[in-house]
Amino acid sequence: MKSNNFIERSIVGGLTFLKDSIFAEEVAQRGGFLQSLDVRVKIISFLLFILQALFTGSIPALLFLYALCLFLGLISRIELVFFLKRTWFFIPLFSLGIAFPAIFGPGEPLLSWQILGAKFSITHQGLQGAVVFVIRVITCVSFVVLLNITTRHFDLLKVLRIFKIPAIFIMILGMCYRYIYLFAGIIQNTYLAIKSRVGRGVQYQQGQGMVAWNIASLWDRSVGLNEEVYKAMLSRGYQGEALAWNDFKIRTKDWLWLFAVILLWIILFLN
């Protein structure tokens, strides 16, 4: 099978993305500042930062929040280049594209020129609006990414309970998280099994057939697994209402951090 085959590229690329984005918890296991905070406190404080970024129109306040986010990343043992790559990828660049036309909006002209008789002006108000928009997006995205990479995903799931989401939904989400990895492994192995037996390039149509067969086979396996998992739950006493273990603990450090965040929030809000 050729290395540039579309099936190989799709499967390998998809699985690599899945493993990198969903299962990479290496950063979350480092002993940095954010990793040491109680997850509930961390989520509340990050929500406050994001709300602040959404409601403020002040460029200095937004720049301060963005700088704070980068600082928090640094004291949480995150490499700056890695973090910037993650946060500036796609969404902020996309928002830059959206914001670009706004700099030509109505207002006091800063810079004007003519092309084929048409007059173009970059306006003060337009430029400010575009800058606020882009910094707001990058700040919010940075906080979300920072929360995501410094927190183990199952902890994030468990915290959903504080928003009164029923335990059964959280449990199902947890199971999805657990078994996506298992199925990713099955897809990878199935693909390798096909690759080991096909000694020539796969035609486009034949490749489509293989992918379709794989999807059907995976569906069949997931149905079988679903029945077995349910039996395993029953056998350990499950009676339709899932009860979950909660071992979150808020310490003095968490209270101090929350107090500092609220104080900062009030100062920024009043200014």
Next chain:
Amino acid sequence: MVICGNTIMDNIIFELKDVYFSYLGKFPALCGIDIRINQGQKVSIIGANGTGKSTFLQILDGLIFADRGVLSFCGQQLNEEIFNDAKFSREFRSKVGFIFQNSDVQLFCPTVKEDIVFGPLQLGLAKGQIQKRLEKLIATLNIEELLDRSPQQLSIGEKRKVAIASTLIIDPQILILDEPTAGLDPLTTRNIIDLLIAENNSGKTIITATHDLHIVEEISDIVYVFGRGKSIVKSGLANNILNDPALLKENNLVHIHSHQHQDKVHVHPHVHLEHHV
């Protein structure tokens, strides 16, 4: 240790009379099974693949129900209706623990710790009691470093240990195990066998399905051989069963093995009985 609450019928825990089961009503999996299992016994079910061992264990654990015949637990007939009674269901699940062949099925939570405490939480045990049992199990099975990991990050042997822990934490009086040593290395197999023997010495009943003959003698007071007809072809003491090569060969539990000694080819029935000592 009394499981059934009295000493009726010579401590019989499970009794199956002429039990039949089929999948989708047309694929027979068990045909006319008669078995009695006493409290504190070590029972092994041996047989080749597809002889109904796993189905039999699932029937014992009340996960599926017989098409025909009677299954009693402590003199009480088990059927779907009785498991609708929450009190009975909780009592039964507290007494009977099942360890699945595929640990990926049993470990469905995002972390090892959540998987282990799942059972006692559902059964209504107090958090302090669960914590105590967890600490004891961590020490016994040496799994402390696995607790915060996700099951997908574990090796097969580690998964099996965690699956066993997730059942033992319930402290069931009866342990049902489906192929507990399949795919494991010799040391992990040895550890599991030692654990089962210790549990039996503490009074627990151990019911194991396996086709791994080298573990049978140690974990069995009585052995039932399941055949291709999805029924019991013979039962008896482990020693008697394992020393009946014709029976084992007939039921695909040994194979003809040929190997070369210098220039001579040597052929004999091959069975692994003396490994893992």
